[in-house]
Each structure stands twice: as C-alpha cells, then as structure tokens.
Amino acid sequence: MRTKQELGAAIRRDRRAALVINARSRRGRQHYERARARLVESGFDLLGTYPVDRPGQLEESLAEAAGLGPDLLVAGGGDGTLSTAARLLAHRDFALGVLPLGTTNNFARTVGVPLDLDAAVAVLTDGKVVDVDLGLVGNLRFANHVGIGLSADVMASTPPRLKRLSGRLAYPATALALLARHRPLRARVRAEGREHEFVTHQLYVANGGFHAGRPITADANADDRLLVAYPVGGPHRRELLRDTARNAATGHRRTLGDEPFLAVRQLWLETDRPAPVEVDGELYGETPIRIGLDANALRVLAPADSPDR
Template identity: 85%
Template sequence: MRTKQELGEAIRRERRAALVVNTHSRRGRRLYQGARSRLAAAGFTLLGTYPVDRPDELEQHLAAAADLGPDLLVAGGGDGTIGTAARLLAHRDIALGLLPLGTTNNFARTVGIPLDLDAAVAVLTDGKVIDVDLGLVGDMRFTNHVGIGLSADVMLTAPPRLKRATGRLAYPITALALLARHRPLRATVRAEGREHEVVTHQLYVANGGFHAGRPITADANADDRLLVAYPVGGPTRRELLRDTARNAATGHRRTLGDDPFLAVRQLWLETDPPARVEVDGEPYGETPIRIGLDPNALRVMAAADSPDR
C-alpha cells in the first residue's frame, strides 16, 4: 500500500476518482449534477458516477465504485452515507473524499471539511491525505458515535411515515413522545482498570469531535487514539433536557478533562436493565458491549493545513 504522501501525489497528478452521491435525500438529489460538473471542471477523471436513490443499494454502489480502482472515492451525503463509505475503505489504498450533503455532517466537521460544495471540492483538488481513527464495536467500525438508551429507542421506533413527512425532525418528535415514559438506566463503564457508574437516560461513546452538528469538546477529534464516553443528564428527564441544551451551547468551550467526559482507548459497557444500542444512527443490538478503536484506519482527503498525527 502506498504511503499517504504517495497517494496524495497520485490524486493531485492523475485525478482518478469515482463519485457516489446519496440522491435519496433532497439535498443530494438537488446537488448531484453540480457535484459531478464541479469535479470534472477541477480536472478529475470520473471512472464511475453513482446517484443512489435507494438506501439499501448504497453499499453495493460504493463497492462497485471502489472496484474501479480510483485513488479517490468521493462520497456525497450525510453521516450515514459517509459512515458506510468509511467502513468499506478502512485499510485500503483509496482515500475518501467528502461532500457534506447531510443535515449535521458530524464527520465532515470533525475532519475540517467545509460544508459549502465549492469549498469541499477545492479540498479534494488542493488538499492532502491524512489518516484518522475509526471506532470499533464488535466487528463493526464507526465514524462518529455509539448511543445507548433513548437515542437507540428513537432510531428503532420513529415511524417511517413520520420520517418521510418530516425528515430528520422525526427523531426529536419521537424522542419527546418517548421521553414521557422513558426510564433511566444504570450504566457501568470499565476502562483502564477503573469502574465508572452513572444513572442516565442517554450515554454516548464518541470517536469524532462533533455530535448533532455541534462540538462535543474543543479538543475531541478523530485522530487522537481516544474514545470519549459521556452521559447526557442524570436520572431525571429534566436533567436530560438541560444537559442536551448545555452540550449544544457550550461544547466549544469544554475540554476532555472536564466532567462528565471520560477519554479512554477502549471500554466495556453494561447497563441495568440491558439497553438498546445504535451505531451512527443504525440499530446494533443491546448492552453489554465492548467498544475500542481501529487507529489510523481510514485515509481521508483533507485541507492542506489539517493536522495529521
């Protein structure tokens, strides 16, 4: 496999790319042709272009694009699309190019990709290849987070009709409906020889630096060999709502050393009672689970001044 520098030089010199865009979303459908024309105008030879209107075919089209042998696989969509592409490209001699076309775009924010389409294409043209960590739960890699508790219940129970009618608003609507009868869980996190216990409605374990489009802390990122575990609120519903608002407003001022964050390389998590788990918004199963890291697993085209550890 080539070094990052060799792969970056090949991308800048040869401009061999493939494009996959989630056109099932309104924004992806609207911007697909613009993304394709901008990449062509930037000098990229597109070995294949794949507008994907059926979510269940996304992985198949990403695999077909990778099989063409591009140096750069450009994925356009939200965190679900980007996470699927990341799992496919882990430890492969292909860099992932990001066109953030979703709602929160957490992973793109984590690696510093601009949300403007022209600026994102400029990163693909003039940037460099870096490598970042992926989280690992069981044998499943993830880019952003593992959610335990209310978020997983929401993912499993949000009505398809409501999702079609309201898009991502279906999730907070469903969360408010569930919260009235949601019971807190007792979570035990074992890491680095210590045991941490918390009673909460919601617990996250993050690989990246953003959640819901907002910074988790000022110093969390996906290239530090660390996971960040943190509850959102305590046993009462009021605490959950309070801390959700506080996290959104103050994350950029907090650090990994602040309470309640726990920054570790791996952890074992169990709950009483067993709780549902979601991984980057997809149902995964129930606790107990072991969560770890796959260091430097993914190569990403990032801005030329991006840090690379």
C-alpha cells in the same frame, strides 16, 4: 498499500476518482449535478458516477465505485453515508473525499472539510491525505458515535410510515413521545482499570469531535487515539433537556479533562437491563458491549493544514 504521500501524489497527478452521492436526500438531489460538474471542471477523471436514490443501494454503489480502482472515492451525503463509506474503505488503498450534504455533517466537521460545496471540492483539489481513527463495536467500524438510551430507543420505536412521511422530523417527534415515560439507565463503564457509574437517560461514546453539528469538546478529534464517553443529564428527564442545550452551547469551551467526559482507548459498557444500541444512527444489538478503536484506519482527503499524527 501506498504511503499517504504516494497516494496524495497519485491523486494530484492522475485525478482518478469515482463519485457516489446519496440522492435520496433533498440536498443530494439538488447538488448531484453541480458536484459532478465541479469535479470535472477541477480536472478529475470520473471513472464512474453514482446518484443513489433507492434504499439499500448505497453499499452496492460504493463497492462498485471502489471496484473501478480510483485513487479517490468521493462520497456525498450526511453522516450515515460517510460512515458507510468509511467502513468500506478502511485499511484499503483509497482516500475518501468528503462532500458534506447532510444536516449535521459531524464527520466533515471533525476532519475539517468546509460545508460549502465549492470549498469542499477545493479540498479535493488542494488537500492532503491524512489518517483518521474509526471506532469498533464488535467487528463493526463507526465514524462518529455509539448511543445507548433514548437515542437508540427512538431508532427502535420510530414507525417506518412516520419516517417515510416526515423524514428526519420523525425522530424528534418520537423522542418527545418516548421521553414522557422513558426510564433512566444505570450504566457501568469499565476502562483502564477503573469503573464509572452513571444514571442517565442517554449515554454516548464518540470517536469524532462533533455531535449534532456542535463540538463535543474543544480538543476531541478523530486522530487522537481516544474515545470519549459521556452521559447527557442524570436520572431526571429535565436534566437530559438541560444538558443537551448546555452541550450545544458550551462544547467549544470544554476539554476532555472536564466532567463528565471519559477519554479512553477502549471500554466495556453494561446496563442494569439490556438496552438497545445505535451506531452512527443505525440499530446494533444490545448492551453489554465492548467499544474500541481502530487507529489510523481510514485515509481521508483533508485541508492542507490539517494535523496528522
């Protein structure tokens, strides 16, 4: 493995890159040609370009792109695309370049990449290589969050036909239908010699600093060696709706020291009944689960003024 400085120097000198864009989304289809053209105009030697337009093709395309031996693998898409790329590139001698083409773009926001496409390409030209942490559930790495409660039940219950017809709108529609009869969970979190108990319809464990496109707290980020566990609301359904709105409006003013956030390096989570778990928007088993950190697991090309521990 080269040092970050050596890898950054190679990217600036040789401009060897590969491009993978999730073209199944509307924004991906719209921006694929523009992104490819902007990278070429910026002097990058594109060893391969992959517009992914079929289900199940993303991992294959990312692996093929990595096999070309670029110094920089540029991935364009939403958080699911970037989380998949992060798992593939963890602890490998590449840097991940981020083109935020999703809806909430939590990972891009966490690492400071601008949401404007031209500005994001400029980061690939003028930025620096930094290390960021990834979370771990079993052997599965994640970039953004683990969800237990309503969010995982929605993933498990949304009909495939509704997803095909409605896209992302299928999830809030399913959530509203489920919420009317959703039972709260009694969740126990054991971490650093202490036990915490929550009765809630939704619990998150975040690695990054953003959720649903908004800051979780002002001081959470993907390079702080910390996971952030927090419930959204209490046992009553109206509390889930209230706290969802409050978190979106006030996250930038809150800190990890505030209630109800738990900032820890690893944790064990169990619930009063087996509950499905979603990891970065994909179903992954049931509780109980252990969640930990893979520190400095991923190299990312970030803005030149980004902090890097």
